[in-house]
Amino acid sequence: MPSSLDSFWNPPWVRAARHLIFARYGFALGCTLAAIFAWNGIATPLSDFTPYQVLLPFVALAAWFGGTGPGLLCTIFCAMWALAHSDGELISLPHEIEFALFFPVGAFIAALCGSLGRARALADETAHHLAQSQKRYQSIVETASEGIWTIDKDLNTTFANARMAELLGTTPDAMLGRPLTDWMFFEDREILAKNLADGKLAVSHQAELRYRRANGEEIWFLVSATPLPTKNEEFEGTLALHTDISARRAQDAALRASYQRFETATRAVNGYIYEVNAKKGEIYRSTGFRDVLGYDPATLSGDIRWWLNQIHPDDRAAFNAKAEEIQNQVSHGDTVQFTNEYRVLHADGTYRTLLDRGLVERGDGGAFHGLIGSVSDVTLQREMETALRQSEANFRLLADSMPQIVWAGRPSGVPDYLNRRWYEYSGQSAGEVGFHNWKAMVHPDDLMSSLEKWEHCVATGETFRTEQRLRDKAGKYRWFLCRAAPAFDPESGAILRWFGTATDIDDQKRAADTQSFLAEIGVLLGNSLDLQVTLEQVTRLAVPHLGDWCFVALKNALDHPEMVAAAHLEPEKIAAFWKRHRKYGFDPQASKGFPYVIRTGQSELIEAVDDAMWREALPGQSDYQSEVGQGGHRSTLVVPLEVRGHILGAIGFSYAESGRNFSRDDLPLAQEIARRAAIAIENARLYQRLQDADARKDEFLAMLAHELRNPLAAISGASTLLDMMLDGNSKIETATPRAILTRQTAQLARLVDDLMDVSRITRGKIELRLQNVDFGAILRSALDGVRPLILARRHDLRIEVPPQPIMVEADPTRLGQIVSNLATNAAKYTDSGGKITVSLETSDSEAIFRVKDNGTGLKSEMLSGIWDLFVQSDRTLDRAQGGLGIGLTLVKSLTEMHGGRVEAHSEGVGLGCEFVVALPLIRSATEAAPDAKIETLKIAEREETLGDAARNFTDNRGATKNEARETQATKNHRSEISSPTSGATKNQVLVVDDNRDAASMLCAWLESQGYDVQVANDGAHGLALACGWQPDVALLDVGMPGMDGYAVARQLRALPEGAAMRLIAITGYGQPGDKNQALQAGFDFHLTKPVEFQQLKQVLES
Template sequence: MASTGWQRVTLTRHSPFGTPHFNVPHAMTRPSLPRDSLPATDAHYRALFEQCALGMARAQFPDGRWLEVNAAFCQMLGRTPEEMLVACWPEMTHPDDIKADLVNFERMAAGQLNAYSLEKRLLHKDGHYIWTKLHLSVVRDASGAPDYEMAVIEDIRERKAAEEELVQSRLKLEAERAWFKAIVDTIPTGLIMLDASGAMILENAEWKKTWAGNAIVDSVVDYDAYKGFRPDTGERIDALDWPCALSLKQGISTRDVVLDIERLNGTRGTIVVSSSPILDRDGNIVGAVAANMDITELRAAQARLVEADKRKDEFLAMLAHELRGPMSAIVNTVQLLTRQTTEDSARTYLAILTRQSEVLGGLVNDLLDVSRITRGLIELKHERLDVGALVNQALETVQSLMDEKGHTLSVTLPRKIVEVTGDPVRFEQILVNLLTNAAKYTDPEGRIALTLEQCDEQACIRVRDNGIGIANDMRDRIFDLFAQANGGLARSQGGLGIGLTIVRSLVQLHKGKIEVLSEGLGHGAEFTVSFPIAAPQARAARTYQQQPLPAVQPGGKRVLVVDDNPDIAETLALLLEHFGHTVTVAHDGPAALQKAEEVDPEVILLDIGLPGMDGYEVARRLRKDPRLGHVILAAVTGYGQDQDRRVAIEAGFNKHFTKPVDIDALNAYVTSAKL
């Protein structure tokens, strides 16, 4: 075989990386060349080697000592050629990267590998390692044994730095995503986010909880899988009408849309949804976000509160009605005893009973007023009112209380008439409650002052006292329901703590304002109410005079009293007989109709809450009877709300009295009644 031809050889050598021996199988080789230089005929390769921008080197096999290095490789490691040629691969390789070199070297020695590439760290002269990528190939001698290695070395520090930066960025992004997810999952509101295609890219834990299931993230939302219904009609929401779909497709923002839903597990609930489109800098829709809050429990709680409030109001109304029954009997009895007793001591006792009955009646009326106000059932008349005249009427009402406590009451009224628009009864109630409150919370022989003046376009009424005052912590809630200053077990002032609540509500219904001032306990208090002045109108000069009661015609009337409470019926009959009327009594609806046919009454005083047949039905039947349709019908009942009065008039009643009835007013009505 010629010496220049390729041969198969077997070689055994020691590795520079350790002591193992390698048996190299037969391999194709080329004739051996001198180790100290490249072939002279390889001039082009020589130029490439020297001028290449990449590092190039020729290393001895198997110990890895450098035989030749180019300038780029020297510059890469900060070394001179002389420094490089006295070193070898293992000395300059990072300890963690030697193992990979060893594996590849063994394979080369065994003839299993002729070339390979790998990334490794090489030692720079200043002591730090730099990342490189080596492309190595073995050159074998004529016998096929590894002669030397050719290496192309690429400086990949920048790439590695970029890769490391990318890794760190990814780690940071993953950490931020974890933080974001933790925050989003903590939000007590269901949250989803869609991309431009309608695919869900985010859902938080509360959303999953609200819908009792998971959506398929990164897939387009199938709105048909979600069942939503309009609360008012029960109509199912169309797929394109879901708030998030509207935001994504039409760019519409929705706010607080209430929907009934059927969850993914079949249970029902209610949510409130808001949604908004996500826009890029050019205003294009690139996604949408929606938030929903599960208000199922809240809605159920609200329903329970509404029902409880309704039952409370019904209870108060019924309580007032039930209290008025025995109160009416007590008042009637006291009236009878008062009119028939001459002994001073007895009259004193009766006066006490009368006052306490009036107090009890006031408490019942306050309870009913609160019930009406909280349900929005107060209906005001809109009349032109002389505030000064109403002040005088209120003073007459509270004068006995002022005298009882020995208070000095001063009143200042303007010379010019001050007029407002409102309900005369309710307006007087405001004044009476303020004056009564001042009297209650002022020690005996105190001073109370009421001032009326016109302030710009407002009628201002101030009630000032030198009483116990209001503590600082009480001032902000003095108008709250059941709030009382200086409350405690003694409750020496009495009352339910609802008088000022009623005042504030009535003032607001009149478009007015109320304020309270107090420097604290022991410094008295001042309440100021203001109302818009009535629009001016031409009017003649007016004088005021007391209006007489309706004239009492001589002779009594035939009266039928109908009440299922025997005590009330009998005492009322006795009182009316005392006034000279002829009275017949019945205790239920059928008996009332029968008695009416028998005695042909001129006036029927009829209770509403009768057993079997209520007073409304009795009235309707009486109006249909040709013989009795002319009779005067007056309701005397514990049902005293405005609606009760309307129903009574619609049923055919001529008049409505609320128990306990003012016996003098009732007698005046009966006496003056004309068929």
């Protein structure tokens, strides 16, 4: 602080003016003027004053105020003025000496005052700066954010600013005089004592110290201490600057803990932390570096080239490219975060794969500072990933090589992987996965049930299993067994993945369905042996399993297809089909459809039917084509019905309104159905044949009984008459019964011979005595035996035989049997007065024998069956044809035994028949007379022969001409027969029987009993006699030519005259059904031949 005197002599305005140059020099000029005035006012009057005495004070005043320059200026001006105003007067020598000294003394005074002024100004300035500094220091100390604490050498507080007191939770005044240890923890005092002993407090130092606040809490400070020395440089005390670092310490602790955790974590994951300081060229690596690569980071330099040399050669180019990319980004000022992966050489010589993640550090202004990052050893992970990829590749290879569809999906069940089989099957693009793709492939009928089941399994984690149809890329559906199972987290139990497969079970499914379907067919077909029922069941079962339509066509006798069954779910469509088919039928030569399949035996599959196919299959049937087209047949499949290489017909299937199409996959099932259907049809036919054979057997037995009873009746009657003649009760000539016995016994022998021949043939026991014979001679001889029958039937027989021998190797007896059987068959099945032609001719290698008639003819279906045993073309009760129905069987068997063949031809019923026998020809015999004429023999209708034959000759069962005379002789003795017995109630008896011997014997016996008897040998004649004669009793044979006994009985009952007539059936048919039929026809009694006369007598007398 300036003193009061200094303030007086050096007030502020003076100090301020001194800093102005014009003020200092102006003051010097003023001092000069004042000195001149003083000189003039003092020195002149007072001559005693010298210039030194008058002028020097003003020079000193100018120098005091202005300094040396202004003082010198004042000195010079005063001296000049003094010289200029001396008027040339010399002053005394002493005065001259003083004047001479004035100038140097003034200059000295000016210089001295200037120096003193400068010293004073400097002192003022220094004092001012010191005051300002003190003010600034006090301001800094009081406003500093750090605490300032000074202590003496005894550690007592000499000063503490407010911030220091605030940090310690007290006041500065409370701190003054208190020792430092009052604010230290006990354990820290030892550290302070050690520092005092080491003399650290006497030197500047910095440390982090912990103090105790007034409330007992700890607080950390960064203490920067400076000793306060005395003038003699001795330690007087310490000034300490305290910065609160408690928060930083906490952050550092947290950072250290975090760093430790990160270090531990990086070491746990086999990694380390690094930092690259670009300015210092240093690289810091954490201790994990040793664990990862086996090197001690402390021994490594920061040379980046060492690191580059450790990188695998194959990875260096990529590493350098990444580094260059980072540099480019840094140069553009981008924020750079990077990830890089490369292999580095381990200390043990192996390579480790490192995953490097880093961040570019920038300094102030965004300048590149360095890199910081972390490195993880991912060698094991990459090896596992490689193994996983290999495993995945193996899995995909395995999955792609599997025939099943394999898929995997997320926990939600949405697929995210599908194997190659899926894309091959579905036709979808590779990599196109998703739940919607699967839904689009499922058959609409299976979708909802599959979705419900799948959603349930996804929600519950249950295994999924279902069978559903999936559409392939061609739009066709196939059955798949779909299964899926979840993979669970072993800890949480949550679903991690779904793995599933879809196995094509279409073949198994269809096979199972087919087997079930075929089993059903087998059961139904096995339960029926009726042909028509079998056909209907076959077609009905096939719809709709194998088509909207099913048809069956069988071959007829001409090997042409004949539609026999059709099925559809709608009956009206079936009716419309039959209407169309009856209108058009089949074209046997059609190139498609049933005619083609039956003709070739080849299956026909038409996957898509078009109009051109209809025109080809149905030429000229445009309206039918239109109707069929409207029916919507879009795909057809026709398969032959074949059994043991024989084509029975064909079965056809058609898709129409369902919109489906057949494929070759449907062919095996259709063929299997056809095979089973063919077997069923064949079985039905065989069963029908068996039934027919059984019926024929029954009929044969009935015929056999009838055929046997007819001769037996005659024999029985003749035997009875002989007994009566021996007893003398009859006048009949003995020759008549004997002749009847002879004829009927011969007839029985022929019947037995035929039966034996058939038996031997069927058992393969017959033997042929082959020799070279003339076929023509055998033919003539055989026809001689048939002539009586032909004459009796009044047939016109024409024989066309070459005169030269036609030699064949044959058994003469059996060859004659063939000829006679065919000629007899023609005679029997040709109405009276018919024409029969027998011819013999030769071909290149065969002798051909033909028998042709214009008789009853044959139905087409009978042409193949007439050769069977016991078959006749028209089995009726009239027995006009006679025989057992085994003649043609013998012909066929004997012909084939001779190495020949036999055929039957007929244009139909009523159009006659032609039978052809061809036998191997002996060539040498045919070459003798190739131009010989054919001998023609015609049996003329001579009146005498014809009349006798017509009246007296029947078939091989009838009486001869002489026998007729014997019958007439018998009638001549009627007058000698006694009258009827007293018990007889009926006197007139009509006998109607086509067996003349039987009728003759019965007539003789009745007449012997006193009855009036009339005889008729056919039904029409008998009916006429009954109406005209009106007998009391009529004995009627049932099986007669033309009108049989049943017809006669019914007509008699319908007439008034026949209502009361007793009708008795006498027949060879003795089955219970025959008796019932007789009663229904109107007979009163039924007697079976041979009739016992005593039994007949009882009936007549009843």
